[in-house]
Amino acid sequence: MTIKGSCACGSVRFAIEGTPSGLGTCHCSRCRKLGSSSIIFIKREQFSLLEGEGHIETIQPRAPYTYTRSFCRSCGTALGEPLSPDKSFPINAQCLDSDPGIAHSFHEFSEDRPVWDAPLDILRDIHSTPGEPIQ
Numbered sequence: 001m002t003i004k005g006s007c008a009c010g011s012v013r014f015a016i017e018g019t020p021s022g023l024g025t026c027h028c029s030r031c032r033k034l035g036s037s038s039i040i041f042i043k044r045e046q047f048s049l050l051e052g053e054g055h056i057e058t059i060q061p062r063a064p065y066t067y068t069r070s071f072c073r074s075c076g077t078a079l080g081e082p083l084s085p086d087k088s089f090p091i092n093a094q095c096l097d098s099d100p101g102i103a104h105s106f107h108e109f110s111e112d113r114p115v116w117d118a119p120l121d122i123l124r125d126i127h128s129t130p131g132e133p134i135q
């Protein structure tokens, strides 16, 4: 199974072969503000950057943080760590264009989750029917 992914403008495109190691959400303020709370973990050999390496900007963390973060310099989409030299690294799950084939398996720092961030399935989806006017 090939999982495709891209940034919002399409400059950065990637493919993942096989099943990711995990899918989780971090509720800490840093991940939320950087726009990459939900991440999939993949192994280096599963990942192919198809296009856009020159569009990827990487932010080095300030202590005490240790993880770098990358984004598309054209559209600002948070990408996770696609240029990481590590054997396993995170990719922003929001960048996926196809089903990763796994369900959410963990979340962390749930004490930092904002009070408004409740499960959304109980809410009315105001755009589920295209063209229907909002009341």
Ligand SMILES: [Zn+2]
Pocket (backbone or CB within 6 Å): 007, 008, 009, 010, 011, 012, 072, 073, 074, 075, 076, 077
């Ligand atoms: Zn982009």
Ligand SMILES: [Zn+2]
Pocket (backbone or CB within 6 Å): 026, 027, 028, 029, 030, 031, 032, 109
């Ligand atoms: Zn976090």
